[in-house]
Amino acid sequence: xxxxxxxxxxxxxxxxxxxxxxxxxxxxxxxxxxxxxxxxxxxxxxxxxxxxxxxxxxxxxxxxxxxxxxxxxxxxxxxxxxxxxxxxxxxxxxxxxxxxxxxxxxxxxx
Amino acid sequence: xxxxxxxxxxxxxxxxxxxxxxxxxxxxxxxxxxxxxxxxxxxxxxxxxxxxxxxxxxxxxxxxxxxxxxxxxxxxxxxxxxxxxxxxxxxxxxxxxxxxxxxxxxxxxxx
Numbered sequence: 065x066x067x068x069x070x071x072x073x074x075x076x077x078x079x080x081x082x083x084x085x086x087x088x089x090x091x092x093x094x095x096x097x098x099x100x101x102x103x104x105x106x107x108x109x110x111x112x113x114x115x116x117x118x119x120x121x122x123x124x125x126x127x128x129x130x131x132x133x134x135x136x137x138x139x140x141x142x143x144x145x146x147x148x149x150x151x152x153x154x155x156x157x158x159x160x161x162x163x164x165x166x167x168x169x170x171x172x173x174x
Numbered sequence: 175x176x177x178x179x180x181x182x183x184x185x186x187x188x189x190x191x192x193x194x195x196x197x198x199x200x201x202x203x204x205x206x207x208x209x210x211x212x213x214x215x216x217x218x219x220x221x222x223x224x225x226x227x228x229x230x231x232x233x234x235x236x237x238x239x240x241x242x243x244x245x246x247x248x249x250x251x252x253x254x255x256x257x258x259x260x261x262x263x264x265x266x267x268x269x270x271x272x273x274x275x276x277x278x279x280x281x282x283x284x285x
Contacts, residue, residue: 066216094271096273096274098274103262104278105264105276105277105278105279106217106264106274106276107276108273108274108275111272111273113271119272119273151216151217153274158270158271159204159205159224159229159268159270159271160229160230161207161219161222161229161230161232162207162219162274163219163232164209164216164217164218164219165216166216167216
């Protein structure tokens, strides 16, 4: 079942912060976050596994509430390069496929 | 560092023709995934392979088939192409419980 992302779109000024949410109706094993720019491949940002393990880029932070099957991606002090569509991908078991949400389009303006 | 290689990058076919996309995963990655992404859409999971065996199947039409070979490369075969098959097809590979590394995609246009 496809996870639900919110908001669908957000516009920021450089330096502002944003939070993108992802929720699932299924018990999750993992949540992944990717950013995709138009016409390019999705690029990995963060992975959060059941049990608390996390891996990702230094400037990116995220949380995973296993009980609520919810994850949030925190973008702080946004830069122009942060613009793109952010997708969460959820997995229900180890080494299983990811189902992506519909994406959150982030635009950072000067 | 080696990345996921996909070929061809662009492909134009007529309706009812057949197309084959190839994917070469990152060495030592044991899982390969295929995703289809229409314009402005999210990536839709098609199929995955773990250690050359099909592991998961998503919304892949019966007209499509895929396999992973002994050298770990994978091919997505699409037959009786329809206009709606026009999309960007991504292959991704991952190590165990790791992130997905996506290839640059193969853009299929069906006329």
